[in-house]
Amino acid sequence: MTKAVILLSGGLDSATCLAIAKQDGYELQALSFKYGQRNEFEINAAKNIAKSMGVTNHVIMNINLRAFGGSALTDNIDVPKNRDESEISSEIPVTYVPARNTIFLSFALAFAETTESNDIFIGVNALDYSGYPDCRPEYIEAFESMARLATKSSIESGSSINIHTPLINLTKAQIIKKGMGLGVDYIKTHSCYDPFETGDPCGKCDACKLRQKGFNEIGLNDPLNYIS
Amino acid sequence: MTKAVILLSGGLDSATCLAIAKQDGYELQALSFKYGQRNEFEINAAKNIAKSMGVTNHVIMNINLRAFGGSALTDNIDVPKNRDESEISSEIPVTYVPARNTIFLSFALAFAETTESNDIFIGVNALDYSGYPDCRPEYIEAFESMARLATKSSIESGSSINIHTPLINLTKAQIIKKGMGLGVDYIKTHSCYDPFETGDPCGKCDACKLRQKGFNEIGLNDPLNYIS
Numbered sequence: 001m002t003k004a005v006i007l008l009s010g011g012l013d014s015a016t017c018l019a020i021a022k023q024d025g026y027e028l029q030a031l032s033f034k035y036g037q038r039n040e041f042e043i044n045a046a047k048n049i050a051k052s053m054g055v056t057n058h059v060i061m062n063i064n065l066r067a068f069g070g071s072a073l074t075d076n077i078d079v080p081k082n083r084d085e086s087e088i089s090s091e092i093p094v095t096y097v098p099a100r101n102t103i104f105l106s107f108a109l110a111f112a113e114t115t116e117s118n119d120i121f122i123g124v125n126a127l128d129y130s131g132y133p134d135c136r137p138e139y140i141e142a143f144e145s146m147a148r149l150a151t152k153s154s155i156e157s158g159s160s161i162n163i164h165t166p167l168i169n170l171t172k173a174q175i176i177k178k179g180m181g182l183g184v185d186y187i188k189t190h191s192c193y194d195p196f197e198t199g200d201p202c203g204k205c206d207a208c209k210l211r212q213k214g215f216n217e218i219g220l221n222d223p224l225n226y227i228s
Numbered sequence: 229m230t231k232a233v234i235l236l237s238g239g240l241d242s243a244t245c246l247a248i249a250k251q252d253g254y255e256l257q258a259l260s261f262k263y264g265q266r267n268e269f270e271i272n273a274a275k276n277i278a279k280s281m282g283v284t285n286h287v288i289m290n291i292n293l294r295a296f297g298g299s300a301l302t303d304n305i306d307v308p309k310n311r312d313e314s315e316i317s318s319e320i321p322v323t324y325v326p327a328r329n330t331i332f333l334s335f336a337l338a339f340a341e342t343t344e345s346n347d348i349f350i351g352v353n354a355l356d357y358s359g360y361p362d363c364r365p366e367y368i369e370a371f372e373s374m375a376r377l378a379t380k381s382s383i384e385s386g387s388s389i390n391i392h393t394p395l396i397n398l399t400k401a402q403i404i405k406k407g408m409g410l411g412v413d414y415i416k417t418h419s420c421y422d423p424f425e426t427g428d429p430c431g432k433c434d435a436c437k438l439r440q441k442g443f444n445e446i447g448l449n450d451p452l453n454y455i456s
Contacts, residue, residue, distance in 0.1 A: 067287050068342040076451075099338035102378045106334040110327035114296040139377040146370035150330045156360045206321050 001027040004164075007104050008032050008043030008058075008062035011191045012211055013167055016125035018053055020166045023182055024118060029057040031111050033104060035097070036066035041199040045190035052188065057115070061107055065097060077208045079194040081204040084214070101134035105143055105163070110200040112161065113151045119149075121164045127171050140165055172214030185224040198224050229254040232347040232392075233340045235332050236260050236286075239247070239419045240272030240439055241351035241395055244407035245279055248394045249349045251410055255287040257343060259336050262364040263325070264294035269427040273418035280416065285343070288336055293325060307422040309432040329362035333371055333391070340389065341379045348375075349392045355399050368393050400442030428453050 004026035008014045022028055032046040043060065050058040092178070101124065108120045124135040133139060144163045148154055149150050167175050179186065192201035201208050203226040215222040232254035236242045250256055250396065251299040260274040269290065303434040329352065344445045352363040361367060372391045376382055379389070395403050419439050420429035429436050431454040 061292065061295060063291055064289065065338065067289060068338050096380060098341035098380070099378055101339055103334040106331040108325060109330055110293065110296050113326035133380055133383045134378050139374070142374035142377050146330050146367070146374045149367040150327060150362050151362065152324060152361060154325070173391060192242065
């Protein structure tokens with residue numbers, strides 16, 4: 001079986017991405033990060049998802065992005081609440097973490113190189129992407145070009161690293177529909193930027209809003225426990 | 229003063245690179261990594277160099293590249309000794325760390341973004357580069373292209389991130405000459421892959437050999453204490 005590396009945050013998108021890599025027939029290697037998030041419920045979600053989907057090798061990497069700051073997800077900045085769709089998409093929000101996907105993909109590249117894998121999956125999305133620069137197709141293409149020059153195999157045999165972004169052109173509703181068809185159990189996922197101490201989602205941050213809207217569009221309720 | 233981020237390993241090249249950024253008039257922000265190296269003498273060297281060169285902000289980031297393995301610098305693989313120049317340049321050595329410069333530059337990009345800097349310095353070298361793929365000019369150019377699409381400023385104002393590689397076309401001898409002209413105190417640097425417990429260099433690994441050769445070519449002795 002060909003090995004792939006899948007970036008797994010524990011959220012809805014990355015869980016779906018993992019299911020797609022599984023369907024594509026890859027041996028699944030997952031990579032998650034503790035990066036000084038204000039909550040670590042998503043790491044537990046990532047562990048449960050990895051276990052239930054047959055991941056053979058799950059690496060959880062500790063990196064302290066708090067050392068740089070600059071984000072509501074790593075600093076003591078308030079997470080925006082109750083914004084409507086036009087507000088969410090109007091500007092880059094304070095939940096953006098500087099260079100996060102570049103750092104995540106770089107570690108995925110190291111993981112791929114040491115396990116002789118050429119395939120990296122990341123669940124970025126250019127439609128419901130909250131305005132993050134490092135979720136755009138042109139960014140991903142540029143990362144792939146760089147990655148093909150970065151590793152040992154690029155000198156020895158010609159690198160064929162591929163960055164797979166199966167969700168990039170899907171709406172949240174389409175992602176959920178796809179994942180349900182592949183048996184993803186979304187109750188295991190965690191998306192909220194600012195959960196209660198119990199781990200239950202706030203229901204009000206951009207991540208909760210986008211997710212609920214996705215379920216609603218296909219006539220379903222998000223299975224998570226939203227406390228109103 | 230314009231801020232720059234300089235990757236500072238504590239070795240001869242990065243110390244020289246820092247001195248060049250200083251001469252260019254930047255406010256100096258340095259970034260070093262504890263990455264599961266077999267020795268941490270180079271971190272102490274980085275601290276001393278940063279202090280002596282007037283660095284205003286020195287971030288030391290802990291990342292565990294041992295989680296992936298694949299290198300003599302992070303695993304229990306023997307460091308090659310007493311190789312001559314043709315052997316050193318004939319193939320990628322076991323001291324290569326998978327995707328290391330990509331990971332280092334990604335963190336530098338995050339540091340630059342949070343401090344509103346557009347300038348990143350890295351002391352890579354394409355001549356005496358020990359055959360590492362991520363020291364080549366084409367790799368650096370590809371990283372720069374990617375970086376210009378990766379950050380908030382790339383959407384808001386058009387990114388002008390520059391990856392500076394002032395040593396890329398210099399021989400080790402030319403690097404040392406340049407650094408001495410800028411007042412670099414090379415006794416503070418650490419290059420050895422496999423030092424004694426005292427921190428003194430082995431004198432036999434590729435890093436020691438390349439460094440000694442550099443000093444010899446300009447008629448000097450390396451100031452470090454080589455125990456024979």
